[in-house]
Amino acid sequence: MLIVKKFGGSSVANKERIFNVARRCVEDYKKGHDVVVVLSAMGKTTDELIAMAKNINPNASKRELDMLLTTGEQVSVSLMAMAMQAMDVSAVSLNAFQVAMNCTSRYGNARFKRIDSERIMNELDARKIVIVTGFQGINKHGDYATLGRGGSDTTAVALAAALHADKCEIYTDVDGVFTADPRVVPDARKIEEITYDEMLELATSGAKVLHSRSVELAKKYGVQMVVRSSLNESEGTTVKEVVKMEKMLVTGVASDKNTARISVIGVEDKPGVAFKVFHRLAKNNINIDIILQSVGRDGSKDISFTVAEDDLEDAIKVLEENKEALTIKEIKHNANIAKVAIVGAGMMSNPGVASQMFEALFNSNININMISTSEIRITVLIDEKDVDRAVQAIHEKFALGEV
Numbered sequence: 020m021l022i023v024k025k026f027g028g029s030s031v032a033n034k035e036r037i038f039n040v041a042r043r044c045v046e047d048y049k050k051g052h053d054v055v056v057v058l059s060a061m062g063k064t065t066d067e068l069i070a071m072a073k074n075i076n077p078n079a080s081k082r083e084l085d086m087l088l089t090t091g092e093q094v095s096v097s098l099m100a101m102a103m104q105a106m107d108v109s110a111v112s113l114n115a116f117q118v119a120m121n122c123t124s125r126y127g128n129a130r131f132k133r134i135d136s137e138r139i140m141n142e143l144d145a146r147k148i149v150i151v152t153g154f155q156g157i158n159k160h161g162d163y164a165t166l167g168r169g170g171s172d173t174t175a176v177a178l179a180a181a182l183h184a185d186k187c188e189i190y191t192d193v194d195g196v197f198t199a200d201p202r203v204v205p206d207a208r209k210i211e212e213i214t215y216d217e218m219l220e221l222a223t224s225g226a227k228v229l230h231s232r233s234v235e236l237a238k239k240y241g242v243q244m245v246v247r248s249s250l251n252e253s254e255g256t257t258v259k260e261v262v263k264m265e266k267m268l269v270t271g272v273a274s275d276k277n278t279a280r281i282s283v284i285g286v287e288d289k290p291g292v293a294f295k296v297f298h299r300l301a302k303n304n305i306n307i308d309i310i311l312q313s314v315g316r317d318g319s320k321d322i323s324f325t326v327a328e329d330d331l332e333d334a335i336k337v338l339e340e341n342k343e344a345l346t347i348k349e350i351k352h353n354a355n356i357a358k359v360a361i362v363g364a365g366m367m368s369n370p371g372v373a374s375q376m377f378e379a380l381f382n383s384n385i386n387i388n389m390i391s392t393s394e395i396r397i398t399v400l401i402d403e404k405d406v407d408r409a410v411q412a413i414h415e416k417f418a419l420g421e422v
Contacts, residue, residue, distance in 0.1 A: 169230020
């Protein structure tokens with residue numbers, strides 16, 4: 020059996036944790052399995068490297084930033100190989116260049132194009148545990164490029180797909196995927212199985228346990244994922260195409276505070292205006308989430324939409340620069356808002372789910388600013404200060420803590 024295991028930064032933050040991870044990997048190796056390990060940088064290394072870069076040059080180029088940031092993972096994989104060798108187990112650490120993990124040239128947010136499996140397979144055939152750097156690839160210029168948020172999860176899934184692995188285990192500091200964030204809702208329950216689609220909706224709605232790009236990739240290539248804790252032996256959550264259990268009405272609640280709302284006021288009410296607004300934003304790599312357009316009046320209309328708070332400044336800049344061309348009279352924004360979403364495949368065949376969600380918010384005196392729905396998700400935009408209360412109220416309304 021070929022198993023890909025990914026461990027995040029907190030799992031390899033110090034010597035004790037590195038040896039803990041090494042022992043877990045060696046256990047499977049000694050059972051006769053082939054083991055490939057993907058690691059993030061140790062602890063807060065990436066944050067420290069970013070701070071160092073800002074100290075030298077606040078406007079450092081993305082290429083040089085990537086050159087710097089990729090060193091974090093190289094430290095953790097080499098130390099892990101040393102730890103395994105200290106346990107008399109053959110292990111080899113490889114970076115993206117040595118594996119030939121080819122990616123696009125967009126520094127800071129690259130995507131994998133092709134992964135060469137030959138080097139890894141040769142090392143596995145020699146009965147070695149292979150430890151690979153997460154979060155990075157090599158572009159057509161022969162430069163390192165990082166994959167952005169959740170890049171190590173994506174690396175693990177991409178490797179599992181390229182190597183036709185039997186499973187891909189993502190180890191974190193929580194026991195799996197829960198019905199809500201256990202820090203916000205103490206009686207949140209661990210989900211045993213969840214579909215790719217539900218996990219994708221939860222991830223894009225703010226659930227931090229898996230990054231959406233890794234789930235997209237897993238769904239595309241049929242990679243079965245297991246999310247579990249690196250700190251204990253408990254069984255985690257399996258993410259796959261079809262789940263055995265009866266579909267719950269609502270599987271989970273997620274929230275995301277990294278959200279901002281922008282309103283463009285008084286644009287011309289004619290075909291093509293919305294296209295022009297969103298085309299300009301897309302050209303600047305700004306992702307749009309919820310969109311709400313007002314009914315036209317006196318030849319003009321308002322369009323409100325949400326972006327990640329990280330992109331707010333750039334989005335406002337793009338709109339201001341093109342204000343005249345886009346016929347915008349006024350631009351308003353609000354960063355003190357958050358998204359709360361419920362996700363569940365059971366919603367498709369059960370009417371009345373939205374009204375129950377809205378009732379829970381009404382009973383908690385929480386105002387809804389915007390609403391967005393898909394087949395298996397309902398998202399509302401609310402004031403940021405109300406987000407934890409909203410998650411608790413919705414979780415209780417749907418009795419998600421009960422088995």
